[in-house]
Amino acid sequence: MTIIPSQSGNSKTSGETGGGRAERRPAAGGPGKVLRSEVLSARESASDQRVDLSLRPINLVDYIGQSRLKSMLEMSISAAKSRAEALDHVLFYGPPGLGKTTLAHVIANEMGTKLHLTTGPSLERPRDIVGLVHQLEEGDVLFIDEIHRLSRVAEELLYPAIEDFVIDLTSGKGHATRSMRLPIPRFTLIGATTKAGMLSNALRDRFGFVCRLEFYSLEELSKIVRRTASILSVEMTDTGIEVIAMRGRGTPRIANRLVRLVRDFAQYKQRSPVDAQLAAEALETYQVDASGLDPTDRRLLEVLIDNYGGGPVGIDTLAATIGEDSDTVEDVYEPFLIQRGFIQRTPRGRMATPAAYRHLQRQAPLTQLSLESLKAEEDM
Numbered sequence: 036m037t038i039i040p041s042q043s044g045n046s047k048t049s050g051e052t053g054g055g056r057a058e059r060r061p062a063a064g065g066p067g068k069v070l071r072s073e074v075l076s077a078r079e080s081a082s083d084q085r086v087d088l089s090l091r092p093i094n095l096v097d098y099i100g101q102s103r104l105k106s107m108l109e110m111s112i113s114a115a116k117s118r119a120e121a122l123d124h125v126l127f128y129g130p131p132g133l134g135k136t137t138l139a140h141v142i143a144n145e146m147g148t149k150l151h152l153t154t155g156p157s158l159e160r161p162r163d164i165v166g167l168v169h170q171l172e173e174g175d176v177l178f179i180d181e182i183h184r185l186s187r188v189a190e191e192l193l194y195p196a197i198e199d200f201v202i203d204l205t206s207g208k209g210h211a212t213r214s215m216r217l218p219i220p221r222f223t224l225i226g227a228t229t230k231a232g233m234l235s236n237a238l239r240d241r242f243g244f245v246c247r248l249e250f251y252s253l254e255e256l257s258k259i260v261r262r263t264a265s266i267l268s269v270e271m272t273d274t275g276i277e278v279i280a281m282r283g284r285g286t287p288r289i290a291n292r293l294v295r296l297v298r299d300f301a302q303y304k305q306r307s308p309v310d311a312q313l314a315a316e317a318l319e320t321y322q323v324d325a326s327g328l329d330p331t332d333r334r335l336l337e338v339l340i341d342n343y344g345g346g347p348v349g350i351d352t353l354a355a356t357i358g359e360d361s362d363t364v365e366d367v368y369e370p371f372l373i374q375r376g377f378i379q380r381t382p383r384g385r386m387a388t389p390a391a392y393r394h395l396q397r398q399a400p401l402t403q404l405s406l407e408s409l410k411a412e413e414d415m
């Protein structure tokens with residue numbers, strides 16, 4: 036597999052979102068602003084990019100988790116290869132850090148083709164798209180991260196490219212406008228987004244596979260931590276691995292970052308192997324609690340409970356109170372808090388669950404507790 040960064044301005048050579056969201060909407064500043072510790076951010080940092088290259092699995096067999104998605108890809112890749120055709124276009128969606136870019140690398144590698152990496156916002160003008168498709172060869176994989184941020188013009192130019200493998204070029208202006216339809220090599224488009232709902236139906240319908248990436252189970256994340264520790268030559272006991280996996284928020288990018296932090300802590304303290312106590316001590320130092328929550332997550336829950344009586348409260352109000360933009364709260368913080376059952380999304384806004392009250396050692400109001408017991412009865 037060869038990796039080719041696209042030649043347009045904002046392209047990147049590897050990794051997910053690349054801070055794109057932060058560029059688009061800077062966080063609101065001002066009083067009350069809480070800077071999220073970068074330890075638990077699912078956004079990719081420059082150091083993640085460097086290290087991820089060596090940690091990233093390159094084959095499907097080495098890829099841990101997302102088992103249903105993996106078997107589907109295994110079948111489709113094998114079928115496409117036996118027909119000597121490009122794989123059908125794929126859309127990956129889900130929270131950041133779950134492996135969308137890694138899967139694009141794996142797919143290109145399994146297909147034995149080149150991978151071209153770019154992002155939606157960097158394909159603004161028609162010439163960005165034309166330049167990009169010009170580089171493609173038969174069977175190549177084109178990965179567009181943050182595909183929901185493609186400009187309308189770029190999106191419309193892409194339609195015939197992905198559907199019929201042709202590109203419509205126009206030259207001249209007014210009466211002298213001419214258009215030409217040029218064939219391009221058959222390629223596979225892999226789109227990635229944290230916001231599937233923001234994609235137009237027309238674009239979504241053009242993908243042969245639309246796949247949601249799920250948070251990783253504790254068992255899967257433990258395997259990833261074990262694999263990463265072994266690549267980085269960090270000695271860890273089973274319980275040390277489990278402590279890190281439990282605080283990794285179901286997200287490989289975060290779990291791998293925690294491994295690196297624990298490694299540094301152990302090295303600084305000259306202690307080895309990393310056992311449960313050492314791992315917990317290290318992560319407490321970085322203010323990552325036993326459920327993987329950092330100070331900003333806890334602040335979010337505190338605000339929800341203390342300022343708004345547990346909700347329901349609108350996402351914009353909640354985000355403004357902690358000094359974040361609502362997009363970041365919605366895409367980066369909230370998915371994990373919802374998945375862990377600390378926040379509930381209701382039509383009237385976000386609500387703290389009894390689990391959130393317990394986590395912060397607050398007394399839940401009776402209405403919350405009766406909701407929980409009603410739910411427990413329903414589940415029986």
Ligand code: ADE
Pocket residue numbers: 090091092097098099100134137259262287288291
């Ligand atoms: N490193 C990051 N994500 C991984 C995964 N899903 N499997 C193996 N190693 C990984």
